[in-house]
Amino acid sequence: MxxxxxxxxxxxxxxxxxxxxxxxxxxxxxxxxxxxxxxxxxxSRDISDGSTRPGHHRNYGAAVFDLIVAALPLYFVAFAFLAYAQNGTRVDLPLNQVLLKMASFNPTAFPIVFTLLSAKFIKSVANWKLERSTSVGTIQSLLGSRSLATSIITPFKIGVFNFAVLIGIAFWLLDPVGGQASLRLATRDSNSTTLDANFDYLDINTSPFGLLDAPSRLASINGAFNAALLSPASSKNGSQDLYGNLQVPLLEVLKDSQKADSNGWYRIAELVNASESSTSTTALDQFLGLDNDADPSADVTASAYASLVGMPFLQESSSDGVPSTASAVNIETQFSMESSYFYADCSVEQSGSTEDSNDFASSIDTGRGVVSNGRQFSMSYDQNHTTNSTQPRAVVFTSWNGHSSGSNGDITTATCQLTTTYIEANVYCATNSSCSILAMRASLLDHPKPSLTQLDGIAPTWNATSNHTQSERHAIPELFFSGLINATGNETDETGGLSPIECYFLHPEDPYSCDGNGQYTLYSIRNDLFSYRATQLLNTYWLANIAPFSVTGNFKPNNTRESGVSRAVQGQVRVETTVLRCHTHWMILLVAISIVLFLAGMATAYLDATRKIPDVLDYFANSLQYNPYVHVERVSSMEEGAERARRLKDLRIQMGDVRPDDPAGYIAIGTPGYKQPIRMVSAERRYR
Incomplete structure (x- = not known):
C-alpha cells in the first residue's frame, strides 16, 4: 500500500x-x-399548584409571645434591687429568706432564660437579613451561633471568620457570668455592732467586817473553802471555776515567762483560743483595746491562778440598743476590772525531826501570833505588823509528818513574805459563755504599799470608819489564820496523815488523799510551787470569808447578805448578727446583662411582628419544598415552617439513591414507594 x-x-x-x-x-x-x-x-407545576396566601403584615401572635418572653429578665432586675434594698438587714426576715431561696434557684433559671432569649433574637436577625438579601455564610453563621459551643465551632466548619463571630462568642460568655452573678449577688454575711454595757464584779478590797461581826457565817465560809479544795483539776487550772467565776492568773508567773507590751499588758493562754472563735487576733486585740506589739515569742501558756475560786461577775440586764440575738452568730463582751490578791513568796526547808508528838506540840508557841490545828500543823504570823510597816508580813507554815507510818518525824518550815499584788485584768466572753482573762498588767491606779494586805485593815470602807481600834485590826489576821488552819480538819478522825491544807501542797488535784499510810515531805517541794499553792490557799479562804455566797454561784449586786461587795464598771458588747449582704459588683453585672436580654427580647418581638416572609430557617420540612423526588400535596409558599412540619410530620422520607437503575446513581431525599424507588447507598456503586 x-x-x-x-x-x-x-x-x-x-x-x-x-x-x-x-x-x-x-x-x-x-x-x-x-x-x-x-x-x-x-x-412550574409546583409553583402553579396549591393555595395562595398574602404576605405577612403583622405577626401579632408571635409578638405577644415574644413580649412575654422578653419580660422574663425583669425578674432578675427585680431580684437585684430587692436584695440591694435589704442589704444589711437581718437574714431571718421573711423577705430575706425568700431572696436567699431565689438566689439558690437563679443559677438554674438564668441560663434557660438567657438561651431562650438569645436564640430567638439571633434567629429573628437571620430572618430579617434573609428578607433583605444576605450571603449564605451570614445566615449559616447566625444559625450556628445559638449556643456558646456552636458559636465557636461553626466558623471553623463554614470558614467564616469576622468581627461578628467574636461578638457572638463574647455575648454567649455573658451566660455563665450572669448565672454566677444571680447566685452570688445575695449571700449571708456577718455584721458587728459594738455597744456599751455595764458589768458588776466582786470587789476583793471590800471591808472584812464579816470576820468580826458574823461568826455564824463560819459554816458557809468553810463550806465554800472545802468545795474549792474538792473541785476538779479542770476548775482549779481553768479560766473559770465550777460556778463560772473568773480565775485570776498570777502576774508574777506571767512576768517570768514573757515581756509586756508597750502598755504593760501580758497575754494569757486563753487569748490564743479566743482568737480562734473571734474574727482574728488583730480584731480581738482591737476589741479588747490591746496593742499589737506583744512579744511574738512569748510563752503565753505558762500561767498559774491566784485562787481556787474565781471572781464572780455578771452583765447588767439593761440592753438598750443591743440588736436582737435571734439571728446572732456571735456575742462577745469585754470589760476591764481592778482587783488584787495576796502573794506569798515562800522559802521551804527541813527544820529538824522528832518522833515524839509531844516534843513537836510543846515546840509550838500557842501564844498570840500562832495558830494550830492541835496536832501536826501550825501557822505563825507577825502580830506586830501595822499599816505603818514597810516590810511584808511574815507568815510561817510548820508541818510535822510524825503521824505517818514509816516517817522519821521530819519537820517542814516554810517562811513566806505576804504582799499584795494589784492588777488590771481584761476580761473577754465569747458566745458560748466561755469567759476568761485574756490580758493582765499591774494596776495603774493609786494603792496602798504592796507590803500591806487586807489583813492589815486597809480596805477603803474600813479606813473611812474612824471608830476601829488597833486591837480590832489585829483581830483580822488572828480570825483569818485560825479559821484557815481548822477549816478542813484531818481527812478522818485518825491521828495519822496530813490535813487537806498540808496535802494540797503535795497533791493539789486531790488534797484529801494524804492518809496515815504514806511518807510526806513538804520540804521537798520547790520554793516557787510552794509559793503558788500557799498563795492559792490564802486567797481562796479570803474570798470565802468576804463573800461565801457570791463565790459559790450566788453573786448579785446589792445582795443583802453580802452588801457592798460588788463594783460596777462599763464594758462593751459586740453582737455579730447574720445579715443579708448584697454585693454591688455582682448586682451591676446582673442588672446590665438582664437589661441587654430584655432589649434583645423587645427587638425580637419587633422583628417577628414586622417580618413578611415565612419563618423557614429552623425546619427540616422546608428542604422538601419543590423537591422533585418528594411526592406531597403542594400548598402556598407562604406556609410557615412550623405549619409545614406539622402537616408533613407523618410523611415517610429517605435519603438514598433515587436512580437505582442508572449506571451512576444520584443521592437525594425522596418519598420511597412504587412511584419513586430509593435504594440505600452502596460503597460499591458510583454516584453523580
Whole structure:
C-alpha cells in the first residue's frame, strides 16, 4: 500500500472518531435538556399548584409571645434591687429568706432564660437579613451561633471568620457570668455592732467586817473553802471555776515567762483560743483595746491562778440598743476590772525531826501570833505588823509528818513574805459563755504599799470608819489564820496523815488523799510551787470569808447578805448578727446583662411582628419544598415552617439513591414507594 492510501485511511479514522464524539455530545445535550425540562416543568407545576396566601403584615401572635418572653429578665432586675434594698438587714426576715431561696434557684433559671432569649433574637436577625438579601455564610453563621459551643465551632466548619463571630462568642460568655452573678449577688454575711454595757464584779478590797461581826457565817465560809479544795483539776487550772467565776492568773508567773507590751499588758493562754472563735487576733486585740506589739515569742501558756475560786461577775440586764440575738452568730463582751490578791513568796526547808508528838506540840508557841490545828500543823504570823510597816508580813507554815507510818518525824518550815499584788485584768466572753482573762498588767491606779494586805485593815470602807481600834485590826489576821488552819480538819478522825491544807501542797488535784499510810515531805517541794499553792490557799479562804455566797454561784449586786461587795464598771458588747449582704459588683453585672436580654427580647418581638416572609430557617420540612423526588400535596409558599412540619410530620422520607437503575446513581431525599424507588447507598456503586 502506498503512502497516499495510508494517509487517506488515517483521515477516515479521524473523521469517524469525531462523528462518534459529536453523537455522544448530542445525546448528552438531549438528556440534560430533558432533565432540565422535567425539573422546570415540575417546578412550574409546583409553583402553579396549591393555595395562595398574602404576605405577612403583622405577626401579632408571635409578638405577644415574644413580649412575654422578653419580660422574663425583669425578674432578675427585680431580684437585684430587692436584695440591694435589704442589704444589711437581718437574714431571718421573711423577705430575706425568700431572696436567699431565689438566689439558690437563679443559677438554674438564668441560663434557660438567657438561651431562650438569645436564640430567638439571633434567629429573628437571620430572618430579617434573609428578607433583605444576605450571603449564605451570614445566615449559616447566625444559625450556628445559638449556643456558646456552636458559636465557636461553626466558623471553623463554614470558614467564616469576622468581627461578628467574636461578638457572638463574647455575648454567649455573658451566660455563665450572669448565672454566677444571680447566685452570688445575695449571700449571708456577718455584721458587728459594738455597744456599751455595764458589768458588776466582786470587789476583793471590800471591808472584812464579816470576820468580826458574823461568826455564824463560819459554816458557809468553810463550806465554800472545802468545795474549792474538792473541785476538779479542770476548775482549779481553768479560766473559770465550777460556778463560772473568773480565775485570776498570777502576774508574777506571767512576768517570768514573757515581756509586756508597750502598755504593760501580758497575754494569757486563753487569748490564743479566743482568737480562734473571734474574727482574728488583730480584731480581738482591737476589741479588747490591746496593742499589737506583744512579744511574738512569748510563752503565753505558762500561767498559774491566784485562787481556787474565781471572781464572780455578771452583765447588767439593761440592753438598750443591743440588736436582737435571734439571728446572732456571735456575742462577745469585754470589760476591764481592778482587783488584787495576796502573794506569798515562800522559802521551804527541813527544820529538824522528832518522833515524839509531844516534843513537836510543846515546840509550838500557842501564844498570840500562832495558830494550830492541835496536832501536826501550825501557822505563825507577825502580830506586830501595822499599816505603818514597810516590810511584808511574815507568815510561817510548820508541818510535822510524825503521824505517818514509816516517817522519821521530819519537820517542814516554810517562811513566806505576804504582799499584795494589784492588777488590771481584761476580761473577754465569747458566745458560748466561755469567759476568761485574756490580758493582765499591774494596776495603774493609786494603792496602798504592796507590803500591806487586807489583813492589815486597809480596805477603803474600813479606813473611812474612824471608830476601829488597833486591837480590832489585829483581830483580822488572828480570825483569818485560825479559821484557815481548822477549816478542813484531818481527812478522818485518825491521828495519822496530813490535813487537806498540808496535802494540797503535795497533791493539789486531790488534797484529801494524804492518809496515815504514806511518807510526806513538804520540804521537798520547790520554793516557787510552794509559793503558788500557799498563795492559792490564802486567797481562796479570803474570798470565802468576804463573800461565801457570791463565790459559790450566788453573786448579785446589792445582795443583802453580802452588801457592798460588788463594783460596777462599763464594758462593751459586740453582737455579730447574720445579715443579708448584697454585693454591688455582682448586682451591676446582673442588672446590665438582664437589661441587654430584655432589649434583645423587645427587638425580637419587633422583628417577628414586622417580618413578611415565612419563618423557614429552623425546619427540616422546608428542604422538601419543590423537591422533585418528594411526592406531597403542594400548598402556598407562604406556609410557615412550623405549619409545614406539622402537616408533613407523618410523611415517610429517605435519603438514598433515587436512580437505582442508572449506571451512576444520584443521592437525594425522596418519598420511597412504587412511584419513586430509593435504594440505600452502596460503597460499591458510583454516584453523580
Amino acid at each position: 502506498d503512502a497516499r492510501s495510508i494517509a487517506e485511511s488515517q483521515k477516515g479514522l479521524r473523521t469517524a472518531a469525531s462523528s462518534i464524539r459529536m453523537d455522544r455530545l448530542d445525546q448528552k445535550r438531549r438528556e440534560t435538556a430533558f432533565t432540565k425540562e422535567l425539573t422546570i416543568g415540575e417546578a
